[in-house]
Amino acid sequence: MNYVLGSLLFVFIAVSIYQQVQGQKNLAGQLVLIKQQLQHHTVWVVLASLVLMLCNWGIEALKWQRLASQMGPLSYGQAVKSVVAGVAFTMLTPNRMGEYLGRMLYFKEGSRVRAATLTLVGSLSQLIVTLFAGIVGLAALKWSMAAAPTPHPAFSVLLFNVLMWGTAMLLTIGALFYFNLHWVIAALEKIPRIAKYAYFIHLIGQISHVELLRLLLLSGLRYVVFLLQYLLFFSVFGVEASFAQLLAGTAVMFLMLAAIPTIALAELGIRGKASLFIFGFFSSNVLGILAATAGVWMINIILPAIAGSLLLLGIKLYDKS
Numbered sequence: 001m002n003y004v005l006g007s008l009l010f011v012f013i014a015v016s017i018y019q020q021v022q023g024q025k026n027l028a029g030q031l032v033l034i035k036q037q038l039q040h041h042t043v044w045v046v047l048a049s050l051v052l053m054l055c056n057w058g059i060e061a062l063k064w065q066r067l068a069s070q071m072g073p074l075s076y077g078q079a080v081k082s083v084v085a086g087v088a089f090t091m092l093t094p095n096r097m098g099e100y101l102g103r104m105l106y107f108k109e110g111s112r113v114r115a116a117t118l119t120l121v122g123s124l125s126q127l128i129v130t131l132f133a134g135i136v137g138l139a140a141l142k143w144s145m146a147a148a149p150t151p152h153p154a155f156s157v158l159l160f161n162v163l164m165w166g167t168a169m170l171l172t173i174g175a176l177f178y179f180n181l182h183w184v185i186a187a188l189e190k191i192p193r194i195a196k197y198a199y200f201i202h203l204i205g206q207i208s209h210v211e212l213l214r215l216l217l218l219s220g221l222r223y224v225v226f227l228l229q230y231l232l233f234f235s236v237f238g239v240e241a242s243f244a245q246l247l248a249g250t251a252v253m254f255l256m257l258a259a260i261p262t263i264a265l266a267e268l269g270i271r272g273k274a275s276l277f278i279f280g281f282f283s284s285n286v287l288g289i290l291a292a293t294a295g296v297w298m299i300n301i302i303l304p305a306i307a308g309s310l311l312l313l314g315i316k317l318y319d320k321s
Helices: 005-022 027-068 076-090 098-104 112-146 157-178 181-189 198-206 209-236 243-259 264-279 286-314
Strands: none
Touching: 027 076, 027 112, 027 209, 027 286, 076 098, 076 286, 098 112, 112 157, 112 198, 112 209, 112 243, 157 181, 181 198, 209 243, 209 286, 243 264, 264 286
């Protein structure tokens, strides 16, 4: 699926983006602007983006360390290694499922499945933050475009209202589920066919509300880092829009990416199409939007994946016993 369907999907999206880029009126001017920006800001942009990338995955490692502590002590260094190894596995699996595989490898046999189930809690906390910020972003974009003297032809109040209410419903369900995990696990353990697997999910129900709130705060902090990364690259590549529009647009783009199933090889193309759809409402700098999206993807995903693939060389899959 990943190598065949993913490759075909990437080619299809890449051709679509290429046609959209070629249709721009001031294509040559945009290329000159990007080259000038890179010449003047290369060093500090690279340093700032690397620092933000380290903050991003450092926060995720702290989340994982707190979750994994339900099973026993885990050093922060081990947490970082397992998170980065998970990023490497995402390049081989659809929809980032490889994150679970990478994190499992740093636990002993017999406890790896339990470790994988704990990652679901961290993913849910990040999703709740993404949904909440997405609603705020949708509301801000709706107000901004409705107030414009000449609304964008693709703008639809009905579509934005449907997206807002649908996201609000998902957020409510997700929050209720998240803060009542102990009830959910207790109910599942009463089902005969699931009861025999209760050992693997029992730890989830033991996470306290205080710890769940801490995980949610860390997810919010990581989300802020995401926003800063995009704002940095949008600024460098000359995407002209107000600060509020860039924030709202990025939040809506994250919401779209959370909702769209992705395949690793097609992920960059999907991110590109999503960013062009959202930021195309208030910016005509197609190349700048694509360059910013690709830059964040390279820094956030490719570099950690390379590091994770090197770490995997030293992992022992099975104990000698």
